[in-house]
Amino acid sequence: xxxxxxxxxxxxxxxxxxxxxxxxxxxxxxxxxxxxxxxxxxxxxxxxxxxxxxxxxxxxxxxxxxxxxxxxxxxxxxxxxxxxxxxxxxxxxxxxxxxxxxxxxxxxxxxxxxxxxxxxxxxxxxxxxxxxxxxxxxxxxxxxxxxxxxxxxxxxxxxxxxxxxxxxxxxxxxxxxxxxxxxxxxxxxxxxxxxxxxxxxxxxxxxxxxxxxxxxxxxxxxxxxxxxxxxxxxxxxxxxxxxxxxxxxxxxxxxxxxxxxxxxxxxxxxxxxxxxxxxxxxxxxxxxxxxxxxxxxxxxxxxxxxxxxxxxxxxxxxxxxxxxxxx
Numbered sequence: 001x002x003x004x005x006x007x008x009x010x011x012x013x014x015x016x017x018x019x020x021x022x023x024x025x026x027x028x029x030x031x032x033x034x035x036x037x038x039x040x041x042x043x044x045x046x047x048x049x050x051x052x053x054x055x056x057x058x059x060x061x062x063x064x065x066x067x068x069x070x071x072x073x074x075x076x077x078x079x080x081x082x083x084x085x086x087x088x089x090x091x092x093x094x095x096x097x098x099x100x101x102x103x104x105x106x107x108x109x110x111x112x113x114x115x116x117x118x119x120x121x122x123x124x125x126x127x128x129x130x131x132x133x134x135x136x137x138x139x140x141x142x143x144x145x146x147x148x149x150x151x152x153x154x155x156x157x158x159x160x161x162x163x164x165x166x167x168x169x170x171x172x173x174x175x176x177x178x179x180x181x182x183x184x185x186x187x188x189x190x191x192x193x194x195x196x197x198x199x200x201x202x203x204x205x206x207x208x209x210x211x212x213x214x215x216x217x218x219x220x221x222x223x224x225x226x227x228x229x230x231x232x233x234x235x236x237x238x239x240x241x242x243x244x245x246x247x248x249x250x251x252x253x254x255x256x257x258x259x260x261x262x263x264x265x266x267x268x269x270x271x272x273x274x275x276x277x278x279x280x281x282x283x284x285x286x287x288x289x290x291x292x293x294x295x296x297x298x299x300x301x302x303x304x305x306x307x308x309x310x311x312x313x314x315x316x317x318x319x320x321x322x323x324x325x326x327x
Contacts (some may be wrong), residue, residue, distance in 0.1 A: 001019070001020060001021075001022050001023075001102040001103045002018065002019055002020070002099060002101070002102050002273050002304065002305070002327070003017075003018060003020050003063045003098075003101035003102065004016065004017060004018075004063055004064060004065070004100035004101065004304065004307045004325075005015045005018045005020065005061055005062070005063055006047060006060060006061060006062055006063075006064060007060055007061040008023075008060065009047065009048060009049025009057065009060070009133075009254075010047075010048065010049070010148060010158050011048075012044075012047070012307075012309070012311040012312050012315070013308055014047060014308075015047065015064070015100075015307045015308045015311065017304070017305040017307070020063075020101075022103055023076055023098070023101075023103055023104065023105045024074075024076075024105070025075060025076035025079075025105050025315050026076045026077075026105070027076050027077040027079075027157065028077070028078050028079060028084075028107060028108055028109065029075075029076040029079070029105050029107055029108060030072045030074065030075055030076070030079060030083055030088070030105070030106055030107075030108050030111060031073050031074030031075070031103060031104075031105055032068055032070040032071065032072055032073070032088060032090070032103065032104045032105070032106060033070045033071045033072075033073045033102070033103060034068045034069070034070040034099070034101060034102055034104050034327050035069055035070040035071065035120040035326070035327070036068070036069045036070070036119075036120035036121045036123070036124040036301075036324050036325070036326055037065045037068050037069075037099040037100050037101070037102075037104075037124065037179070037304070037324065037325040037326075037327070038065070038066070038067030038068070038099065038124045038125065038127070038128045038129070038130075038171045038323075038325075039065070039302075039307070039310050039311070039314065039322075039323040039324065039325060040066065040067070040128065041243065041245060041253050041314050042064070042141075043064050043066075043311065043314075044311050044315050046058055046064065046182065047064065047311060049278065050307065051140050055278070058097060062305075063097050063098050063099070063100055064097055064098050064099065064187070065092070065097060065098060065099020065100035065101070065102055065104075065325075066091060066093065066094065066096055066099055066128065067089075067090070067091050067092065067099055067124050067127055067128040068089070068090060068092065068099045068104045068106070068124060068298055069087075069088065069089040069090075069114060069120040069123045069124040069127070070087070070088065070104070070120065071085065071086070071087055071088070071123075071267055072084055072085060072086050072111075073103075077168040079108050080108075080112055082208075083108060083111065083211070086111075086113055087113065087114040087120070088106075088111045088112060088113055088114060089111075089114050089120075089123040089124055089126075089127045089287070089307075090106040090110050090111050090112065090127065091110065091127050091128055091131070091279070091283065092104070092106055092110070093102065093110075097231070097306060100304065100307055100325055101190065101304075101327070102304070110280075112127065112283060112284070112287055114280060114287075115287055115288075115290055115291030116291070117291075118287075118290050118291060121299045121301060121322075121324045121326070122255060122290055122296070122297050122299065123287065123290065124322075124324055125156060125297035125321075125322035125324065126281055126283075126286040126287050126289070126290045126295070127283050127286065127287065127295060129156040129157055129160065129297065129322045130160060130283070130286030130289070130290065130295065131279060131282035131283045131285075131286045132157055132242070132272070132286070133157050133160040133164065133286065133295075134285045134286050134289075135267055135272035135275055135282050136157070136161065136218065136240055136242050136267045137161070137164055138275055138282075139203065139240055139265045139271065140166040140216055140218070140240050140265075141214065141269045142164070142165055142170055143168070143169075143170070144169030144170060145170075145215070146165070146168070146170040146171070146215045146216050147170065147171045147173075147212050147213065147214050147215045147216070147234075148161075148165040148170045148171065148172045148173070148210060148214070148216045148218065148227055148242050149172075149173045149174075149175065149177070149205060149213070149214045149216070149217045149218070149232060150162050150172065150173070150174045150190075150218045151174060151175050151176075151217070151218065151219045151220060151221045151225060151226060151229050152175075152177075152221050152245065153174030153175060153176050153185045153188070153190065153193070154174070154176040154181035154182075154184045154185055154320050154321070154322070155176070155220070155299070155319070155320070155321065156297065156298070156321055156322035157220060157242070158174070158176070158218070158220065159181055159184075159188065159297065159298045159321055160191075160295055160297060161218050162174050162185065162188045162190055163188065163225070163294075163295050163296070165216075166188070166189050166190070167294060170216070171191055171209070171212065172189075172190045172191060172244065173190055173191060173192035173193070173194070173205050173208060173209065173214070174188065174190040174192070174193050174194070174272050175193075175194050175195070175196040175201060175205070175225070175229070176193075176196065176316060177195065177196055177197045178195065178318075179195060180320070181195075182194065182195050182271035184298070184320055184321075188225065191208060192204070192205055192208030192209065194208075195307075196225050196228070198223075201228070202228050202229075202231065202232055205235055206232070207230060212230075213232075213233070213234025213235075213237070214232045214233050214234060214237060215233070215234060215236070215237045215238070215284065216237065216239075216240065217229045217230060217232070217233055217237070217238075217239040217240070218240050218242070219239060219240070219241050219242070219247050219250055220241075220242045220243035220244070220245060221243075221244065221246050221250075222241070222243065222244025222246045222247070222248055222249045222250045223244060223246030223247060223248045223249075223250070225244070225246060225248060226241070226244070226246070226250035227252070230250060230252055233260065233262055235260055235261050235262075236261050236262070237260075237262055237263075238262065238263035238264070238265065239252075239262065239263075239264050239265070240265045240267050241265070241266050241267065241268075242266070242268055243266040243268070245317065252264070264300060297321065297322050298320060298321025298322065299321050299322050299323075300313070300319050300320055300321050300322070300323050300324070301323075301324050301325070302323065302324070302325055302326070303326060303327075304325045304326060304327040306325075307325055310323050310325060
């Protein structure tokens, strides 16, 4: 089979498209013919070998990728034969790899059947990015009276948060970098879509909302953009932070929270895995939302051999929606 292999840390060009031996499923495992493989911003950090964060670099050589969707074509011992030929999607695990390939092996306990009518790309988006969105929404506890500002609203998670907030009855504004992404937000039904590259973007949000203050900020950007969104919160508002694609986290003080009666939640790590029913439950919820047509992920696809371009798009923040590799 062909797979993406990485032998050294560094730039996207370290991702090589190579012919490698086919994997074999072990006990209680299935062999999956991959039709779609998810790409995550964390994958770019792992590829670079960056050790400044909480993610440890993997052992090399390796095949990246933790999310795959496809068809079960082989079974290991102790596996129910009903899985053979099924369309499935699976998150291989935070410390796992092997997804950027034509074939992948997964524990059958982690498999989900893809909902009828759903495509492979949408399913792989929901098993990873979708489960994260479900965890973030669990902490946000949206109500119809909320006024929501979503940063990076054209991204994989942001797009889902916009949809969910609108469905909850909230008033929603979205911010993203560049006109192409802003136009995508406009099409989503948000009452305001602003370009946070513009210096006066907070003023544009205020103008669109009139006399209504922001009550919820979803921020996965951090840095100056996250701080500007935080400053838009009205008294009693809450910020849900889940990353810092800008390179540094959103910064505020406990004194600010007290003075403005704000609530801050970090929706990462243990705050997600500790949710009742755990990650498996979040994956099931995300796929149920997809099956019901309530949440439809935006996806940008790249060919498997072009994984370096997919990583470049994520790092340069030109990607829209969930980035997916297609063998």
